[in-house]
Amino acid sequence: MATELPPASPSLAQSRAWFARAAEVIPGGQYGHTAPAAGLPGVFPYFSEEAYGCRFRDVDGHEYLDFMCGYGPIVLGHAHPEVEEAAERERARGRVHNQPSRIMVELAELLTERIDCADWAVFAKNGSDVTTWALQVAREATGRKKVFLLEGAYHGVDAWCTPGYGGLIEEDRRHVHRYRWNDLESLEALFREHGDEVAAVFTTPYHHPGFAPSVWPAEGFLPGMQALCERYGAVLVLDDIRVGFRLDARGSHRVVGFEPDLACYCKAIANGYPLAAAVGRDSLRSAAGRVFLTGSYWNNPESMAAALATLRILERDRVPDRIRAMGERLGAGLEAAARRHGRTLRMTGPPSAPYPWLEGDDDLRELQRFCAAAVRRGAFFHPHHNWFLSAAHDEASIDAAVAVAEEAFAACAAGEGGDSDGR
Amino acid sequence: MATELPPASPSLAQSRAWFARAAEVIPGGQYGHTAPAAGLPGVFPYFSEEAYGCRFRDVDGHEYLDFMCGYGPIVLGHAHPEVEEAAERERARGRVHNQPSRIMVELAELLTERIDCADWAVFAKNGSDVTTWALQVAREATGRKKVFLLEGAYHGVDAWCTPGYGGLIEEDRRHVHRYRWNDLESLEALFREHGDEVAAVFTTPYHHPGFAPSVWPAEGFLPGMQALCERYGAVLVLDDIRVGFRLDARGSHRVVGFEPDLACYCKAIANGYPLAAAVGRDSLRSAAGRVFLTGSYWNNPESMAAALATLRILERDRVPDRIRAMGERLGAGLEAAARRHGRTLRMTGPPSAPYPWLEGDDDLRELQRFCAAAVRRGAFFHPHHNWFLSAAHDEASIDAAVAVAEEAFAACAAGEGGDSDGR
Numbered sequence: 001m002a003t004e005l006p007p008a009s010p011s012l013a014q015s016r017a018w019f020a021r022a023a024e025v026i027p028g029g030q031y032g033h034t035a036p037a038a039g040l041p042g043v044f045p046y047f048s049e050e051a052y053g054c055r056f057r058d059v060d061g062h063e064y065l066d067f068m069c070g071y072g073p074i075v076l077g078h079a080h081p082e083v084e085e086a087a088e089r090e091r092a093r094g095r096v097h098n099q100p101s102r103i104m105v106e107l108a109e110l111l112t113e114r115i116d117c118a119d120w121a122v123f124a125k126n127g128s129d130v131t132t133w134a135l136q137v138a139r140e141a142t143g144r145k146k147v148f149l150l151e152g153a154y155h156g157v158d159a160w161c162t163p164g165y166g167g168l169i170e171e172d173r174r175h176v177h178r179y180r181w182n183d184l185e186s187l188e189a190l191f192r193e194h195g196d197e198v199a200a201v202f203t204t205p206y207h208h209p210g211f212a213p214s215v216w217p218a219e220g221f222l223p224g225m226q227a228l229c230e231r232y233g234a235v236l237v238l239d240d241i242r243v244g245f246r247l248d249a250r251g252s253h254r255v256v257g258f259e260p261d262l263a264c265y266c267k268a269i270a271n272g273y274p275l276a277a278a279v280g281r282d283s284l285r286s287a288a289g290r291v292f293l294t295g296s297y298w299n300n301p302e303s304m305a306a307a308l309a310t311l312r313i314l315e316r317d318r319v320p321d322r323i324r325a326m327g328e329r330l331g332a333g334l335e336a337a338a339r340r341h342g343r344t345l346r347m348t349g350p351p352s353a354p355y356p357w358l359e360g361d362d363d364l365r366e367l368q369r370f371c372a373a374a375v376r377r378g379a380f381f382h383p384h385h386n387w388f389l390s391a392a393h394d395e396a397s398i399d400a401a402v403a404v405a406e407e408a409f410a411a412c413a414a415g416e417g418g419d420s421d422g423r
Numbered sequence: 424m425a426t427e428l429p430p431a432s433p434s435l436a437q438s439r440a441w442f443a444r445a446a447e448v449i450p451g452g453q454y455g456h457t458a459p460a461a462g463l464p465g466v467f468p469y470f471s472e473e474a475y476g477c478r479f480r481d482v483d484g485h486e487y488l489d490f491m492c493g494y495g496p497i498v499l500g501h502a503h504p505e506v507e508e509a510a511e512r513e514r515a516r517g518r519v520h521n522q523p524s525r526i527m528v529e530l531a532e533l534l535t536e537r538i539d540c541a542d543w544a545v546f547a548k549n550g551s552d553v554t555t556w557a558l559q560v561a562r563e564a565t566g567r568k569k570v571f572l573l574e575g576a577y578h579g580v581d582a583w584c585t586p587g588y589g590g591l592i593e594e595d596r597r598h599v600h601r602y603r604w605n606d607l608e609s610l611e612a613l614f615r616e617h618g619d620e621v622a623a624v625f626t627t628p629y630h631h632p633g634f635a636p637s638v639w640p641a642e643g644f645l646p647g648m649q650a651l652c653e654r655y656g657a658v659l660v661l662d663d664i665r666v667g668f669r670l671d672a673r674g675s676h677r678v679v680g681f682e683p684d685l686a687c688y689c690k691a692i693a694n695g696y697p698l699a700a701a702v703g704r705d706s707l708r709s710a711a712g713r714v715f716l717t718g719s720y721w722n723n724p725e726s727m728a729a730a731l732a733t734l735r736i737l738e739r740d741r742v743p744d745r746i747r748a749m750g751e752r753l754g755a756g757l758e759a760a761a762r763r764h765g766r767t768l769r770m771t772g773p774p775s776a777p778y779p780w781l782e783g784d785d786d787l788r789e790l791q792r793f794c795a796a797a798v799r800r801g802a803f804f805h806p807h808h809n810w811f812l813s814a815a816h817d818e819a820s821i822d823a824a825v826a827v828a829e830e831a832f833a834a835c836a837a838g839e840g841g842d843s844d845g846r
Binding site (some may be wrong): 018021022024025026027028030031032033034044045046047048049050051052056058059066068069070071072073074078079084091092093094095096097098099100101102104105108109111112119120121122124125126127128129132133135136137138139140145157158159162163164165166167168169171172174175241266267271272273274276285286287288289290291292293294295296297298299300380 | 441444445447448449450451453454455456457467468469470471472473474475479481482489491492493494495496497501502507514515516517518519520521522523524525527528531532534535542543544545547548549550551552555556558559560561562563568580581582585586587588589590591592594595597598664689690694695696697699708709710711712713714715716717718719720721722723803
């Protein structure tokens with residue numbers, strides 16, 4: 001494997017040249033989750049050329065083992081043949097129609113059969129589409145305004161929840177209140193103060209903030225949240241966009257033991273084809289029917305066919321089990337490599353979507369050096385965001401990544417990327 | 424042609440059966456712009472099977488001449504080979520990457536070269552993504568809150584603009600004010616009252632409300648709007664999502680003679696591949712860079728490759744001229760057919776995206792009867808929304824549609840769809 005990897009400190013000449021062109025015609029050159037400031041400027045490539053299986057190649061010709069999977073959508077591996085075939089069959093029938101396709105019904109049937117809290121489903125194109133719509137459905141169902149959000153959670157780019165600061169006005173968040181993860185008392189306090197005004201409580205299956213370790217729910221935290229929502233008549237919304245269908249083919253709430261009233265999915269639902277979904281209980285069906293939801297490409301059956309194929313493969317091949325096993329192999333390998341170099345690394349959160357954390361590195365400098373050294377050696381490790389594994393990751397690619405990590409820890413110990421390093 | 428059309432009153436047995444299944448698992452069975460209440464229930468098919476060129480086939484096997492084109496995205500005709508080839512080349516390199524593709528830069532370069540008010544571009548997946556973001560950019564640039572919207576215009580499904588009623592709270596629209604089309608005084612009055620608080624004025628290139636005729640701008644109306652925005656320091660946002668690139672390959676504002684500060688595109692930009700874009704002036708570049716914008720499928724080069732191909736074909740083949748000529752042929756044919764049956768039909772708005780209006784039919788009953796009779800005979804005419812033509816519409820298909828209209832007017836005159844009609 002090592003000979004297939006790019007040399008250390010690969011040239012990013014083409015990435016830089018294209019970024020310079022981009023900066024002329026795109027504000028900031030790139031935006032959103034691929035903006036350079038979100039990653040490792042000068043180390044991460046800026047433009048991708050091709051992705052296949054568990055690898056991708058950048059515009060300078062360097063190949064990387066991919067541990068981001070497009071930030072989550074790629075759950076079966078890039079360009080999975082069965083998904084591509086299913087999508088191609090529908091694509092040949094046209095892209096956007098005046099009516100939905102039968103595929104939409106079949107997909108809604110599959111989701112409602114498979115997900116225990118799902119009596120109905122709707123579809124959209126972005127995660128933000130369905131989280132924002134879910135809030136409106138909760139407001140419509142309850143006649144209330146307030147929403148309790150988890151401090152540090154990401155639910156999309158709309159004004160009520162965006163992590164950005166630009167363009168917001170005070171009214172956007174007048175009814176948004178924040179509770180803390182694994183701090184049921186912080187949520188109870190909000191209920192005591194605003195319980196008769198709260199439309200919805202949003203949660204994630206575990207806490208996966210950016211720039212910080214992932215945290216599993218403490219015993220009783222999510223059931224306690226569910227009980228509070230029931231007592232006060234608030235809609236419990238699960239934002240399962242980050243890892244939905246990656247941890248469990250029937251929804252991540254099954255891994256952590258609670259039942260939401262409404263759940264939002266995106267990313268892994270169609271192995272990269274653009275689709276989002278919201279599902280919910282019968283008690284919310286009427287309200288859901290009254291909150292307008294549509295978009296220019298809603299009647300595109302290709303993405304729904306890709307989702308049907310992806311969801312069937314996930315269950316048929318027990319993909320979540322496989323990815324978890326590969327993630328455990330990766331985590332054990334990386335943690336052992338760190339120990340051999342005198343560091344304590346914890347791979348936090350689920351093994352199939354792990355977030356790395358180096359003990360005693362609260363400013364992330366060491367983690368950034370480590371990830372930079374690994375990226376230069378062909379393993380695309382992110383220091384600020386959880387990683388993602390796919391069904392295309394096998395023992396050989398995991399072991400290759402662990403070997404890169406071993407070299408990267410050694411290089412860091414030798415000063416690479418440190419203050420005295422000339423890079 | 425007539426022999427290829429389905430018989431009058433085609434059976435919708437399959438459409439109805441699938442709708443019954445859908446109603447079990449989807450709130451309302453269907454939602455958004457294809458909800459039955461938005462069209463002609465019992466007449467419009469509920470599910471599409473296949474679309475090709477300027478035609479589509481429903482799940483009962485009936486073929487229709489398509490005058491909706493997926494509600495706008497299909498501008499070159501369904502499944503245009505050059506666009507499909509360009510998309511396929513990128514699709515083979517993977518669907519969603521960790522970084523953008525070079526195609527994003529090439530597409531931003533094309534838009535900024537081609538659109539006179541465009542110094543930069545950003546991309547998203549839905550029209551609502553970019554209209555909502557545009558409002559935030561205007562607020563960020565001006566430090567102000569208020570927005571003036573055109574009464575009856577559609578800008579998407581987000582709370583500040585949705586035509587729906589469900590789930591809204593008072594704060595969503597506290598800073599939204601409405602002016603009337605071709606009534607510069609109504610806009611001036613808003614400026615006089617709120618001029619130092621207004622971030623943005625939204626307009627469309629012409630007025631295209633639902634359930635009503637389209638209206639071109641009066642002489643001086645849009646330049647007057649532009650002058651007011653300049654005087655008061657408000658950002659002038661063009662929502663060109665409905666017909667952008669269909670009327671003019673360089674943006675619809677060129678047809679009506681004004682220059683926006685920021686313009687939003689979607690629908691026809693990529694002949695059905697999901698993509699939206701916003702472009703703007705240099706004066707807004709810094710604010711644009713500060714308003715967070717991202718989504719799960721942002722780094723999907725396929726849709727951008729489809730857009731590059733579509734935009735090049737639109738200019739190379741002078742597609743807007745061709746579609747306009749076909750639209751004029753359709754309009755003249757339909758208006759003449761109406762006259763022969765004693766009705767005055769006006770095809771309002773642009774010929775390539777016409778909205779039909781029968782004089783003296785303010786409750787739309789006659790238009791609904793006419794469109795129902797035409798749909799039953801294989802021409803998919805919509806009574807509540809503007810129609811769309813594509814480059815795949817040729818003289819033969821237009822003439823076939825006019826022949827259907829002739830039969831439909833005759834059938835209406837004979838009582839079909841009337842109060843005494845048993846349907």
